[in-house]
Amino acid sequence: MKKVGVAILGLGVVGGGTYKILTEHEEFFRRTQEVEISVESVLELNRERAIALGVPEEKIAGNIAEVVCNSDVDIVVETIGGVGAAREFVLDALNAGKTVVTSNKELFCKYSHELERAAKRHNAGLYFEASCVGGVPVIRTLLDGVQSNEIYSMMGIINGTTNYILTRMAKCGCSYEDALKEAQALGYAEADPSADVEGFDAAYKLSILASLAFHTKVPFAKVFREGIADVTKEDIQNGKALGYCLKLLAIGKQTHSGIEVRVHPAFVKEGHPLAAVDGSFNAVYISGDSVGDVMLYGRGAGEMPTGSAIVSDIIYAATHSENKYSTFKNTATGDKETNYVADFKSAYYFRLTVTDRAGALAKIAALFAKYNISIEELLQKSGDEKTATLILVTHETHEFAAKNAVARINASGLAHVESVLRVAQ
Amino acid sequence: MKKVGVAILGLGVVGGGTYKILTEHEEFFRRTQEVEISVESVLELNRERAIALGVPEEKIAGNIAEVVCNSDVDIVVETIGGVGAAREFVLDALNAGKTVVTSNKELFCKYSHELERAAKRHNAGLYFEASCVGGVPVIRTLLDGVQSNEIYSMMGIINGTTNYILTRMAKCGCSYEDALKEAQALGYAEADPSADVEGFDAAYKLSILASLAFHTKVPFAKVFREGIADVTKEDIQNGKALGYCLKLLAIGKQTHSGIEVRVHPAFVKEGHPLAAVDGSFNAVYISGDSVGDVMLYGRGAGEMPTGSAIVSDIIYAATHSENKYSTFKNTATGDKETNYVADFKSAYYFRLTVTDRAGALAKIAALFAKYNISIEELLQKSGDEKTATLILVTHETHEFAAKNAVARINASGLAHVESVLRVAQ
Numbered sequence: 001m002k003k004v005g006v007a008i009l010g011l012g013v014v015g016g017g018t019y020k021i022l023t024e025h026e027e028f029f030r031r032t033q034e035v036e037i038s039v040e041s042v043l044e045l046n047r048e049r050a051i052a053l054g055v056p057e058e059k060i061a062g063n064i065a066e067v068v069c070n071s072d073v074d075i076v077v078e079t080i081g082g083v084g085a086a087r088e089f090v091l092d093a094l095n096a097g098k099t100v101v102t103s104n105k106e107l108f109c110k111y112s113h114e115l116e117r118a119a120k121r122h123n124a125g126l127y128f129e130a131s132c133v134g135g136v137p138v139i140r141t142l143l144d145g146v147q148s149n150e151i152y153s154m155m156g157i158i159n160g161t162t163n164y165i166l167t168r169m170a171k172c173g174c175s176y177e178d179a180l181k182e183a184q185a186l187g188y189a190e191a192d193p194s195a196d197v198e199g200f201d202a203a204y205k206l207s208i209l210a211s212l213a214f215h216t217k218v219p220f221a222k223v224f225r226e227g228i229a230d231v232t233k234e235d236i237q238n239g240k241a242l243g244y245c246l247k248l249l250a251i252g253k254q255t256h257s258g259i260e261v262r263v264h265p266a267f268v269k270e271g272h273p274l275a276a277v278d279g280s281f282n283a284v285y286i287s288g289d290s291v292g293d294v295m296l297y298g299r300g301a302g303e304m305p306t307g308s309a310i311v312s313d314i315i316y317a318a319t320h321s322e323n324k325y326s327t328f329k330n331t332a333t334g335d336k337e338t339n340y341v342a343d344f345k346s347a348y349y350f351r352l353t354v355t356d357r358a359g360a361l362a363k364i365a366a367l368f369a370k371y372n373i374s375i376e377e378l379l380q381k382s383g384d385e386k387t388a389t390l391i392l393v394t395h396e397t398h399e400f401a402a403k404n405a406v407a408r409i410n411a412s413g414l415a416h417v418e419s420v421l422r423v424a425q
Numbered sequence: 426m427k428k429v430g431v432a433i434l435g436l437g438v439v440g441g442g443t444y445k446i447l448t449e450h451e452e453f454f455r456r457t458q459e460v461e462i463s464v465e466s467v468l469e470l471n472r473e474r475a476i477a478l479g480v481p482e483e484k485i486a487g488n489i490a491e492v493v494c495n496s497d498v499d500i501v502v503e504t505i506g507g508v509g510a511a512r513e514f515v516l517d518a519l520n521a522g523k524t525v526v527t528s529n530k531e532l533f534c535k536y537s538h539e540l541e542r543a544a545k546r547h548n549a550g551l552y553f554e555a556s557c558v559g560g561v562p563v564i565r566t567l568l569d570g571v572q573s574n575e576i577y578s579m580m581g582i583i584n585g586t587t588n589y590i591l592t593r594m595a596k597c598g599c600s601y602e603d604a605l606k607e608a609q610a611l612g613y614a615e616a617d618p619s620a621d622v623e624g625f626d627a628a629y630k631l632s633i634l635a636s637l638a639f640h641t642k643v644p645f646a647k648v649f650r651e652g653i654a655d656v657t658k659e660d661i662q663n664g665k666a667l668g669y670c671l672k673l674l675a676i677g678k679q680t681h682s683g684i685e686v687r688v689h690p691a692f693v694k695e696g697h698p699l700a701a702v703d704g705s706f707n708a709v710y711i712s713g714d715s716v717g718d719v720m721l722y723g724r725g726a727g728e729m730p731t732g733s734a735i736v737s738d739i740i741y742a743a744t745h746s747e748n749k750y751s752t753f754k755n756t757a758t759g760d761k762e763t764n765y766v767a768d769f770k771s772a773y774y775f776r777l778t779v780t781d782r783a784g785a786l787a788k789i790a791a792l793f794a795k796y797n798i799s800i801e802e803l804l805q806k807s808g809d810e811k812t813a814t815l816i817l818v819t820h821e822t823h824e825f826a827a828k829n830a831v832a833r834i835n836a837s838g839l840a841h842v843e844s845v846l847r848v849a850q
Contacts, residue, residue, distance in 0.1 A: 021573060021715050028575060032640045129570075135716035137570025144569060145554075145562025148446060148736035150453060215457045273722060276701055290446050290733035291560035291723065297698060298719035308715035311573035320747055 001030065004318040005040035005072040007061070007098075008079065009089050011050050014103050014130070015042075015079035017307030019053055022314075035318045040072040043089075064089045068096035075125075075314055078102040087111055094118040094126070099324070101313040103130035103306055109204040109220050112211075113332045116325050125324035127313035132205040133158050135305030136298040137312065138284045142212040143326070149288025151213040153253045155424060158205045160280035160300045161189045161196035162228050162248040166265075167278045170236050170245060176229065188280055198227035199263040202250045209284070210252035210261050212326060217334040218252075224262035224342070231265055235351060235419050238391050239267050242377060244349075245275040249424055258339030266424040267349055273297075274424075343400045347376070347423035350406070352390040352415040353383065360414050361390070367409055368394070371401040390415065393423060426455065429743040430465035430497040432486070432523075433504065434514050436475050439528050439555070440467075440504035442732030444478055447739075460743045465497040468514075489514045493521035500550075500739055503527040512536055519543040519551070524749070526738040528555035528731055534629040534645050537636075538757045541750050550749035552738035557630040558583055560730030561723040562737065563709045567637040568751070574713025576638040578678045580849060583630045585705035585725045586614045586621035587653050587673040591690070592703045595661050595670060601654065613705055623652035624688040627675045634709070635677035635686050637751060642759040643677075649687035649767070656690055660776060660844050663816050664692050667802060669774075670700040674849055683764030691849040692774055698722075699849075768825045772801070772848035775831070777815040777840040778808065785839050786815070792837065796830040798822045815840065818848060 006022060008015050022039050029037050043061045044050040050060050061067045067076065067089075076093035078100060080086040086107050093100050095118055102108060108115070108128045119126040129139045133156070142151075157163050161183055168179040180197070183189035195201050203223040210218040228248050236246050244267035253260040268275045273295050277283040282300025287293050299305040317324075354360045361380075368375060379391040394402070406417045431447060433440050447464050454462050468486045469475045475485050486492045492501065492514075501518035503525060505511040511532050518525050520543055527533060533540070533553045544551040554564045558581070567576075582588050586608055593604040605622070608614035620626050628648040635643040653673050661671050669692035678685040693700045698720050702708040707725025712718050724730040742749075779785045786805075793800060804816040819827070831842045 017715070025573070025575075029573075033572060135571070135713075136719055137566050140565065140570045141562050144741055145565045145737060146560070146733065147458060147740055148450070148454075148733050150450075271701075273701065276696075276698065288560075288733065290442070290729040290736070292727075292730055294561055294721070294723035296719070296721055299717045302717075304715040305717055308571065308573050308713065311715070312570060315572055316569055320745060322745055322747075 001034055001036050002318060003036045004074050004314070005038055006075045006077060006314060007041035007043065007067045007070065007073040008039060008077045009043045009067070010078070010080035011042055011044040011053060012079060013303045014306045014310070015077070016053055017303030018077055018079065018310045019055070021304070021307045021311045023054065029315065033315050033319065035315060037314060037318065041067050041070050043067055064092050068092050068098060073098060075099045075101060075317055077310055077314070078104055079310070080104070081106070083107050083110060090115060091118055094122055094124045097122040097124050099125035099127070099317050101127045101130070101310055101317065103310060105131040105201065105204040105208060109207045112326070113217065119325060125317045127317055128208070129313045130306050130309035132208055133282050133284060134298065134300040134302060135308035136282060136284070136296050136300065137309070138209065138296050139212060141296060142209065146286065146288050146291050146294060149290050151254065152287045152289065153251070154209060154213055154284060154286045155274060156206070156209070156250040156284040157247050157274060157277045157282050158250050158284065158300060159196055159202040159248055160282055161193065162202070163277065163282070164188045164280045165197070166228065166231070166236070166246055166248065169231070169233050170240065173233055173237065175233055176231055197229050199225045199248065202248060202263045206250040206252060206261055206263055210259065213252060213286070214254050214259055216338045217331055218259065218261055219334040222261055222334065222340045224264070226264035228265050232419065235349070235421060238351065238379070239349065242379065242391070242393060243270045244268060244423065245270060246421070247274060251424065255341060258341045260341045260344045262344065264422055266422045268424050343398050345396050345398055347396050347425055348394045348402045349421040349423055350392045350417055351419045352392070352409065352417050354388045354390050354415040355386065355413070363414050364390070364409060367412065368405055371397070371405040373397045373401055373405055396425060426459055426461050427743060428461045429499050429739070430463055431500045431502060431739060432466035432468065432492045432495065432498040433464065433502045434468045434492070435503070435505035436467055436469040436478060437504060438728045439731045439735070440502065441478055442728030443502055443504065443735045444480070446729070446732045446736045448479065454740065458740050458744065460740060462739060462743065466492050466495050468492055489517050493517050493523060498523060500524045500526060500742055502735055502739070503529055504735070505529070506531070508532050508535060515540060516543055519547055519549045522547045522549050524550035524552070524742050526552045526555070526735055526742065528735060530556040530626065530629040530633060534632045537751070538642065544750060550742045552742055553633070554738050555731050555734035557633055558707050558709060559723065559725040559727060560733035561707060561709070561721050561725065562734070563634065563721050564637065566721060567634065571711060571713050571716050571719060574715050576679065577712045577714065578676070579634060579638055579709060579711045580699060581631070581634070581675040581709040582672050582699060582702045582707050583675050583709065583725060584621055584627040584673055585707055586618065587627070588702065588707070589613045589705045590622070591653060591656070591661070591671055591673065594656070594658050595665065598658055598662065600658055601656055622654050624650045624673065627673060627688045631675040631677060631686055631688055635684065638677060638711070639679050639684055641763045642756055643684065643686055644759045647686055647759070647765045649689070651689035653690050657844065660774070660846060663776065663804070664774065667804065667816070667818060668695045669693060669848065670695060671846070672699060676849065680766060683766045685766045685769045687769065689847060691847045693849050768823050770821050770823055772821050772850055773819045773827045774846040774848055775817045775842055776844045777817070777834065777842050779813045779815050779840040780811065780838070788839050789815070789834060792834055793819070793830055796822070796826040798826055798830055821850060
């Protein structure tokens, strides 16, 4: 039977989950996968944490050199996070010919070229299923499940923190601030929530997933990004009245003009499978030329789901000697020939406060028409004596046209645009 | 670049789709998968069909021997269906050392042991993603995506024909007969619909999926099976009123008492991700010990989605030289040590016509209590002067207790049980 020794760098939430799965399933993996997996080493500064998890003292390494020089270690799991020590240690492991399994989306997003170069040079494997959407095997699906397809588009809810916040705002009518506090109290959001709520986390993941889907390295810098901090409960309720749910979507599209990659809040029509993805659940909706629409749904984070992805990668690495790398063009800045679309197409939701009511609607409609923006739905809500609230949902138009129209309306004095949200189609 | 020659046996719907995908994506596969795939031979009795698809005449084989003796053919795709010629031809191909990719659920369900034996003997690969749930990579997910998990349960909507019929009955209030006729007119159901509506198709697939999930060959004969032909619009509407959708579910569970495998109509609570799977869409909901709940959703049948799964298998076969077989215990009748649970647990929905109204409810409740069946929900509908309709939803109980209670109530003269449906939990 094949024997594989594993080292785990960092025994935090995900590293701890990985340790538990590996040590509790040794017999199961022998029986079902015909592979004997043992944890040979861990690198964790907090020795007490390691000991509390049951790691034998002699397996706690003092430094990375001890890990990469350990001939019993075949696979190094990196669950440290960030791009400091994690990057250095992963390179050390690859340069020593160890296969690396990582959950680190920022590292893989920003340094995949460097890591893959090192891996190839030393014939080491490099696996990263756990970097995106926790235990949901979306990377395995893109590589080995729908690889026969030209992928047109992917739309994902790939950040659990923001989905939890938006779900609470929709279901309980609470404000962004209150929903965020609740998420922090439950451990779904960090004390500094910016990586999640500003869309960085989703953008790292989208960069990785879009690179695999579109077969070209999509650099992080190309991902358009808007977070959810400005979302109001009023807009969520207005959307609901029109039959929409608000989600932080990660959208990747392959169009005739090039690739679109963007992370922003967007309304999704009720009845679309993504609209039902609530709370901390995640999902990725992929459209391919042969397979049509496929959706993968599950828990996008957490000790055990992310540990599941890491251990699945370990087993895959132990049982496959080929297919060690991703297949997108592997350069630091992406392929210079790939075109990216900044002026993407979308439908839009606008909320306006109309300050001069008499005849204002006709003038606003004329202004939108000037930018070739046609209105699909319109809802007028009574305001005070002088003002009214106008909700507009447009047909598909261009991002720049929408932005120009907004600037023009604000300059006109007819109305003030309070919020602009995209509507996914 | 790796070169792979493919033969396709049978150019019907799925074989035709496969041919189109392969011939239209040659350059795409060279660029993205670094593999050159060419169709070297087809076996199709209807030569006109092959020619209409654009197959060059010289590539149309006259018999299976021509295909398996063709040294340009590395991979044989079988899309004939059934267990007659298909079985014979697949064995011929494997015995000649050709890797086989099949969409044939009946063949793989019934003869996987024989096929895998032949494949191993000749070092040929055997792939069958297309046998279950069309283009949705559920087999790849079980083998390479969640293989780190002990799977507790899977619940699937894995037959598009029956899901189309049940969706139409729910949305339009039409009868089973009318919905079936509509499905036949649209090509979703065969002229003889029994393989679908009686649950055979779903049972073949469940046998395959449960074998992979539970790591033991689950023979078709062990799958409990009930079709949808007796489903009434009345029960669907009653379920709706109680917040349930009716689906033909394929359920596999690993319990302390053994494995449960069953295909039957079942109510699913609205809000469960499976309840939203409508029309000809399919989904499989998998629960594992680490990953938690994962759902895969997409088109479960059709020329292009099933062709997508076949071509993904071809690419996988061309780029992986290991992992050619499934990993469940490979015997004709399954592992004799595996226990199967016939008296499974479920909640139940009963519709009763109460013939003797005075005091009947108390007596019926007492009768259920005698079988340890407790009632969760109760709905009484007015009937004529002498009768009333009673809808009961129970807490979880045992299948045999439910059956015994029904027999006892019918024998009592108090009421007649018009329908019994299970409620999934």
